[in-house]
Amino acid sequence: MYEKDLKRIVSLFPELIEEGLSVEEEEYPIRSNHSTYxxxxxxxxxxxxxxxxxLKLEAGExxxxxxxxxxxxxxENGRFMVAAFQFKKDVIPVLNKLGYEHKVVDYDKANQLLKENETNPKLFERKMKALPSHPAYKKTPTQLVYQDNEREIISGLFHELESLLRDYVEREYHLQFIGLDIRKKEEHRLLFKSPTSPGDRFVIYTRPREMNIIExxxxxxxxxxxxxxxxxKEDFKAYIDAHEEEVAGLFGFDQLHSRTKKEVLEQGDHLDHRKQAWKGLSYRIVSPIDEWSKPDFPQFVAMKFISFVETILPVLEDFEKMSNKEM
Structure with missing residues (x-):
């Protein structure tokens, strides 16, 4: 089970966490002076x-x-709660000491409900107020590496992501949409110009070599x-090296990976610092390709992109300040 599956089933059956609980909104924005969480x-x-x-599959520090x-x-004051299938050692005492609640979600019950409702349309109805309603899209043929059904899924996903994001991120974060780029090896990229520097890009990326990953x-x-x-690139690499733990924590992870190993992929989504190749920062969504065609999957990816942008822009502001001081 992936974290998005946990979100789907808890949104549909919030009693998995607590009797009488109702869900009003997913990916609820909480804003500080400089960031959005x-x-x-x-x-x-x-x-x-x-x-x-x-929500966490396994809640860490x-x-x-x-x-x-x-x-x-x-x-708006309220109760603050972490719900997870399991908690790492010492996390629960710290949460309790700070006045936050914890709930252990019954994995077997959640998994059974997920299987029983896999054809239930309500399972895929998202409550994300930041995004417009699920858009229609035109299928655009691509070529080469993917099987025909996979090609159709990926083409559809990327065109839906464009429809969901291009106007919203330009209006909210001044990210200028550049286009959908499909390379000869069927690498798909949605490219957005960063407001931080003319040559910087925000990218949604996938390639056949890693068919279960969207970056x-x-x-x-x-x-x-x-x-x-x-x-x-080298300055940004040095900045991330010096702030690894802090940056990982901003994204809700205990650590930042520089080389993705098999055991990391098995744990699901993670944050990757590319010290070779692109020398950038990458949030990697790990999900089998048959998930990509589910009705709410484009909204999940779009919200991950929005959250990524909101989280990293203050980091980039700090990076720019430090770079300017050194000049």
Whole structure:
């Protein structure tokens, strides 16, 4: 089970967490002066109290910092809760000490409900207010490596992502949409010009060699040549090296990976620091390709992209300040 499956089934059956709980919104924005944090679920308990819930397959230390940010900057007081199938050692005592709740979700029950409702349209109805309604799209044929059904899925996904994101991210974050680029090896990229520097790009990327992965990337001084390097790339690499733990925590992870190993992929989504190739930062969504055609999957990816942008823009501001001081 992936984290998005947990979100799907808890949104449909919030009683998995607590009787009388209702879910009002997913990816609820909590804003500080410089950043926006996205809480997985906002809802109401049976007594009408607001509940902020962070969902994890396994909750590690990073979730404590996430909950602290939510509690610090939220405008409407309420209960703060982490719901997970399991918790790493010492996480629960720290949550309790800080006044945050924890709920252990019954994996077998959640998995059974997921199987029983896999054809239920309501399972794929998302409550994400940041995104417009699910758009229609035109299928555009691509060529070469993928099987025909896979090609149709990927083409459809990327065109839906374009429809969901291009106007919204330009209006909210000043990211200029450049286009959908499909290379001869059927590498798909949605490219957005970063507001931080003319050559920087935000990218949604996938390739046949890693068919179960969609990457959301920030790439300084973007180039299609992977061996290409510049001073800005090297400076960004050095900045991330010096702030690895802090950056990983901002994205809700305990660590930042520089080389994706098999055991990392088995754990699901993760944050990757490309010290070779692009020399950028990449949020990697790990999901089998047959998931990509599910009705709500484009919305999941679009919200991950929005959250990635919201999280990294303050990091880039700090990077720019430090770079300017050194000049």
């Amino acid at each position: 996205r809480c997985d679920l906002k809802g109401k308990d049976k007594n009408g109290n607001t509940v902020y819930i962070e 990073a979730v404590v910092a996430q909950m602290s940010k939510y509690a610090t900057f939220v405008k 959301i990337q920030y790439v300084p001084d973007f180039s299609f040549t992977t061996g290409h390097t510049t001073k800005r």
